[in-house]
Amino acid sequence: MGVHLYDSSTYTTAEELARLRPALAVANANIPCLVWGEDALAFVHCVPTVLFQFHLIVPDDALEAACKAIMDSLPYKKLDAPHPTWQEYGMVDPSLPSCYPSSVCLECTGDTEKPIPFCADTSIAVHPQSFWSVDVRDTSRSVSLEPAPPHDERIRLPTITAFLDSIITTVLEPPNGSQHLQFGINMRSWISYFLIYTPQFRAYPRELPDGSLEPGHASILDTLSEENKPYFENIIRGKHDGGWMFQVRRRRDILERMGRLAEARRPIPESILPRLRKNKLCGTTPAART
Incomplete structure (x- = not known):
């Protein structure tokens, strides 16, 4: 279909x-x-x-x-x-x-x-x-x-910019201090909706032969906050150069270079991976908890 x-x-x-x-x-x-x-x-x-x-x-x-x-x-x-x-x-x-x-x-x-x-x-x-x-x-x-x-x-x-900036910030800087898998999946769905349906993103291919982004995608990327650009560019290009914690730390590094030290040096949020590994080792499953 x-x-x-x-x-x-x-x-x-x-x-x-x-x-x-x-x-x-x-x-x-x-x-x-x-x-x-x-x-x-x-x-x-x-x-x-x-x-x-x-x-x-x-x-x-x-x-x-x-x-x-x-x-x-x-x-x-x-x-x-x-x-x-x-x-x-x-x-x-x-x-x-x-x-x-x-x-x-x-x-x-x-x-x-x-x-x-x-x-x-x-x-x-x-x-x-x-x-x-x-x-x-x-x-x-x-x-x-x-x-x-x-x-x-x-x-x-x-606006597109406000929506994307907010989603990326909240995914990588969860206010409750911990990564939330269901929330993250929902936010990736919203970003995917933008890339599929919103007129500014419809041109293909997204990446041109010289490695640059298609102008419509590039123009939206340029409007985002500097610390949020790498996360969104990864999605546009279909790259997987690091997991959630890598993305968190890369964003913090950008904030540090920008002199936004209070934001850059906050406690790093907790990843879900240790909890997933623990549950797997314990043999617990979603079905066992319902």
């Missing part, structure tokens, strides 16, 4: 508006926010993806107020436990830690309106901006949907 490419969102304006109601509730409470995840990929970056959990980023000090704004306007309540997609795979860590330790998950408590086609999850993840290393008030790294109206200009979605 071939890949179908699009130059705009595959969702209707009405479907987008229905999906963005939590963001509108937060904006109406005068809280700045940034729509993230598959919704941003689909509505702005032309990815024909199914819509899973709705991700919303807000200032750290507005996390509880944002959740309250949503629950006051829509039939949602806080989930007592981490969402299953937030938890680590059992083969890595039997305690199943959450990749979003400071985020809040809201679950729907009843019908709102007619279900949106290709919407696989109605839950909402509300994240503090520090987790994703973004500033939701920086409108130079976000866009609003067109046309506005009917879209509300206060609802912002990330």
Whole structure:
């Protein structure tokens, strides 16, 4: 089956508006926010993806107020436990830690309106901006949907650069201090969506005969933060010159050379490999833990 490419969102304006109601509730409470995840990929970056959990980023000090704004306007309540997609795979860590330790998950408590086609999850993840290393008030790294109206200009979605920079930073500098396999796989999927579907990345081959990158890919790479370029260039070129810890240390080396010493000399995050080896030696399996 071939890949179908699009130059705009595959969702209707009405479907987008229905999906963005939590963001509108937060904006109406005068809280700045940034729509993230598959919704941003689909509505702005032309990815024909199914819509899973709705991700919303807000200032750290507005996390509880944002959740309250949503629950006051829509039939949602806080989930007592981490969402299953937030938890680590059992083969890595039997305690199943959450990749979003400071985020809040809201679950729907009843019908709102007619279900949106290709919407696989109605839950909402509300994240503090520090987790994703973004500033939701920086409108130079976000866009609003067109046309506005009917879209509300206060609802912002990330640019390609902001999205990629954030993903790479969070994967290589996990805020909870430890690599999270399920989170990392999800983030690689989001990056793959960009490379397959977003118009700026469609030209092939990605690498030209002289070894340089195709201009569209090179132009996006040039916009990324210096410390994040090698990770993304590896993906573009299909190279595998080191594992996760190699990528972490290479990024730290770049920060060191740039004089960003506080970031470069933080404790190195923990790799999942020792835990995987331990579980294998102990003979434990995911099935044994369920």
